[in-house]
Amino acid sequence: MTDQGFSTKAIHAGWDPDGRTGAVNVPIYASSTFAQDGVGGMRDGFEYSRTGNPTRRVLEANLASIEGGAYGRGFSSGMAATDAMLRAALRPGDHLVIPNDAYGGTFRLIDKVFSQWGITYSVAPVVDVDAVRAAMTDKTKLVWIESPTNPLLNVGDIAALAEVAHAGGAKLVVDNTFATPYLQQPLSLGADVVLHSTTKYLGGHSDVVGGGLVTNDEQLDADIAFLQNGAGAVPGPFDAFLTLRGIKTLAVRMERHCDNAEKLVDVLSKHPKIDSVLYPGLASHPGHAAAEKQMRRFGGMISVRLAGGKQAALDFCAKTEIFTLAESLGGIESLIEHPGAMTHASTAGSLLEVPDDLVRLSVGIEDADDLIADVEQALG
Known part of the structure; x- marks a missing residue:
């Protein structure tokens, strides 16, 4: 065969x-x-x-x-x-x-x-x-x-x-x-x-x-x-x-995760309250060339740094409605979290400490327009 x-x-x-x-x-x-x-x-x-x-x-x-x-x-x-x-x-x-x-x-x-x-x-x-x-x-x-x-x-x-x-x-x-x-x-x-x-x-x-x-x-x-x-x-x-x-459905799900993430990256990259978007699909990303060489697409995970610092990051996490505030990632539903206070709290004070203005988004497979509207209303 x-x-x-x-x-x-x-x-x-x-x-x-x-x-x-x-x-x-x-x-x-x-x-x-x-x-x-x-x-x-x-x-x-x-x-x-x-x-x-x-x-x-x-x-x-x-x-x-x-x-x-x-x-x-x-x-x-x-x-x-x-x-x-x-x-x-x-x-x-x-x-x-x-x-x-x-x-x-x-x-x-x-x-x-x-x-x-x-x-x-x-x-x-x-x-x-x-x-x-x-x-x-x-x-x-x-x-x-x-x-x-x-x-x-x-x-x-x-x-x-x-x-x-x-x-x-x-x-x-x-x-x-x-x-x-x-x-x-x-x-x-x-x-x-x-x-x-x-x-x-x-x-x-x-x-x-x-x-x-x-x-x-x-x-x-x-x-x-x-x-x-x-x-x-x-x-x-x-x-x-x-x-x-x-x-069994990984391939079709990943295509939708990637589609939705790319649409959200486009919106977030232009938003005045977002200081920077971390996504391998962006040409400005330091790992873009490596990702382009070894990955089929760039994934469903996005991290952003908020222009208003830690409090702005916490507010963003608190105000989403479709994005659920929760740890973990990779599910069909969209999740949002503050790594410094949640998944990466153990790195505080170490060489691996993450920025306190960082928010991580696990982009699900909902309708992209709804996810975009949710992010826009949460950012105000």
Whole structure:
């Protein structure tokens, strides 16, 4: 069979209609344990749902397929996937490089937890390959990036950063949550591991929490799988089912997210109360060239800085009606938040502290005209 397109993989990878019943969708295997045909005689490799579940297996195969990877692993949250990746790759005394505007939860885990076990880190802007190279040491084992980053939407040149990481004996991990595998596939650009909070665009409906890791490295996958089972931060079968349900429509949803975001960017860029718009699709964006090279489109996330400072940012968040004030992102509904006081509060006082005049918009798939009207009335 010739290589299939993205939407075909998203809908079909990992599952054929059930041979006995003809069920088109994968069943929710709500079983904690599985009967064995004699001691050690597992059926299709299943024994206990923490170790493996048929619904989760389909999700993992699907994740690997849409990211162009050989191995996929599902987790109970994006942070559980992050934790497993860090523990699989790092040992006391090791070092990693992280973005200077990384997601607050990632920073908190590294800074507050892994630092207690002798792991050190440096920060560098993902847009500056030379700065990332300079941040590496002879103990660097991971270069960890987001592209686009959360919340400043900086874009790193993944292929160039992969070369830098590998030259220094490190692996490159790319958090692809904002871009999704529909817009960007880091493994094809040289990354070693792709991470997702499947809670976001992959699930897509704000009704499930999950995470995933995809790699082509067989040994690394084995190490991740050991931690997945040993620590047990796995998604339940219903979580896996909901995530698969979301992935099926990822391509069409992302097109609408991008369409709406581009229309909003045009309005926001001209508004007198907006000091600057951070969006990779703008020619003025410092990561525009890299985004244009490695992304299909520029995504559904927008960040803006308000001309009136922090209070103006807080007022903007308070006055929207269709945009819901809430953490998270990537759902079909539009969300707005103040990162400094919400998702990135843990970075306060650090090198990763975000501007207090910053507002992050997760643009949903509602009618664009309604979203534009909502933003305009909220800005007054």
